[in-house]
Amino acid sequence: MKKTPRVATALLLAVLAVLAAACGKPGSPPAKGPRGDELPKYQVQTRFQLTDSPTWQQAKRRGHLVVGVKEDQPYLGERDPSSGAYRGFDIEIAKMLSAALGFDPKSLTYKTIASANRETAVQNGQIDYYVGTYTINDLRKKQVGFAGPYYMAGQSLLVRKDEQDIKGPKDLAGKRVCSAAGSTPYQRIKADYPKAVLVAYDTYSVCVDNLLTFQVDAVTTDDAILLGYAAKAPDELKLVGKPFSEEPYGVGLPLKDPALRFALDDALEVAEKNGNWKKAYDATLGLSGVPAPKPPRIDRYR
Ligand code: GLU
DSSP states (O other), X not given: OOOOXXXXXXXXXXXXXXXXXXXXXXXXXXXXXXXXXXXXXOOXXXXXXXXXXXXXXXXXXXXXXXXXXXXXXXTTEEEOTTTOOEESHHHHHHHHHHHHTTOOGGGOEEEEOOGGGHHHHHHTTSOSEEOSSOBOOHHHHTTEEEEEEEEEEOEEEEEETTOOSOSSGGGGTTXXXXXXXXXXXXXXXXXXXXXXXXXXXXOHHHHHHHHHTTSOSEEEEEHHHHHHHHHHSTTTEEEESOOOSOEEEEEEEETTOHHHHHHHHHHHHHHHHSSHHHHHHHHTGGXXXXXXXXXXXXXXXX
């Protein structure tokens, strides 16, 4: 049957309606999780060898890598409680590095490790490397090695939507401020804003619960983390002020394994050049509303 113009128009409209429903309307809240179909596929480097890395050697004997991550940071490191699956930008970084080291990302074993326990987890060999909003700094560099940085975040503040008094860190005097124990944001408030009443928990999600139930007045950590919580509860939460630190994210690994560190630096650089880094970002952290930045320069420090 030959389609009349009217039938064709009706068909087109129907197709458009289906497409619109699938894509979400402009201005609608971000999708609930990373879009799995748009995640990069990482080519496993099956012939890869790194014989002078003790960590790599041990993983080879074991048959897979063990990585430390976060499980409660939207778009960065999130664990689905029903399936147990991990997803987010940090998880993608962990996967791309696994593939570069010759291990199928599907074989990765994830361990959730809180901010305060990262150094010990790396030092005790509980994990091969750690990818979880982990700021590179000189103090930590004495305890673990860092590949990267692969992303630059900055400390910020999350408050309830109706908060009027807190516009920046200077307004925190006498306010209850929550952060994670063992984190750089916690340390910075303690050192630079001593009049704030600091409250520490193991994780930021507990801080956010405390904010929503009026137990604290603000949550402080990296903007990348806070944007995720705000995107999931846009009617209840907002970020305020400008970022007031630089938090270069690195991949934590055993201190005495420079071969592994430089191999991970290489792998990050390759992913930044071949588009995988941006593709991973767009499908994960990009969903909290910030377009992909240019990744920071890899620092192969000696
Ligand atoms: N990037 C900061 C840190 O490494 C805060 C985020 C976190 O605790 O993971 O301490």
